[in-house]
Amino acid sequence: MPSDPLSSTFHALADPTRRAILASLTTGEKTVSDLAEPFDMTMPAITKHLKVLEKAKLIERSKQAQYRPCHLNPGPLKDIDSWMEQYRKFWEASFDCLDDYLHQLQTKEKNDE
């Protein structure tokens, strides 16, 4: 259950409703009802999605009267971006066949040593 941060971020993002909620928060703070409005889903379902996003620290929440507004926290997305770094070289070069490319990379490594 104490899943590592990267896993819980990826898990939170592995759902189209949650990604849509995040996207909706890019324009600023929103209440739960605001966020729920576009979806054909009950409020408790939205509450649960928000809990998943909150545990992953992708959103933060405050209190304003009976509202519990949410805002985006980009930190975990930045962490994913950093994690991706090790893979960028695999698509940034232009190549047709991955095997050729890997071979090329390995050859280059040898030359660098």
Next chain:
Amino acid sequence: MPSDPLSSTFHALADPTRRAILASLTTGEKTVSDLAEPFDMTMPAITKHLKVLEKAKLIERSKQAQYRPCHLNPGPLKDIDSWMEQYRKFWEASFDCLDDYLHQLQTKEKNDE
């Protein structure tokens, strides 16, 4: 069940074993036994992880005698990178308080119109 590509990629990445397998494939093609070796897990468990990665198109497989070597396919990672684009501005600017930043962004939007 026919989950969208982005969801199935994020889901595949939401597991440390699968991420470790991917990382291991950055150095080139590996057999299932090679990939399984670092983990305290049975072979069928690894086979299942590979199936998840394969369905997400993060790996591709071939046949060589009794071996079924795997290699990395960076395509879906590139797609995640593109998806992230809309969030980059949220961490690329330097700011202390997200609310201030959001307010700033909204102000800027108004000025742009």
Next chain:
DNA sequence: GATATATTTAACTAAATAGTTAATTAACTG
């Protein structure tokens, strides 16, 4: 053809997920 190696499939289990409805909490409004 018998046997060993590499991998997968089948059948099962325990736990987690994504949703529901109904009830509860909290705060505002008349």
Next chain:
DNA sequence: CAGTTAATTAACTATTTAGTTAAATATATC
């Protein structure tokens, strides 16, 4: 304080997941 609105919690269900052990498949080797 009665009623309404915003949101959460509880209790339940169906599905998916991540793992297991045991059996099956496929290829190579003797």
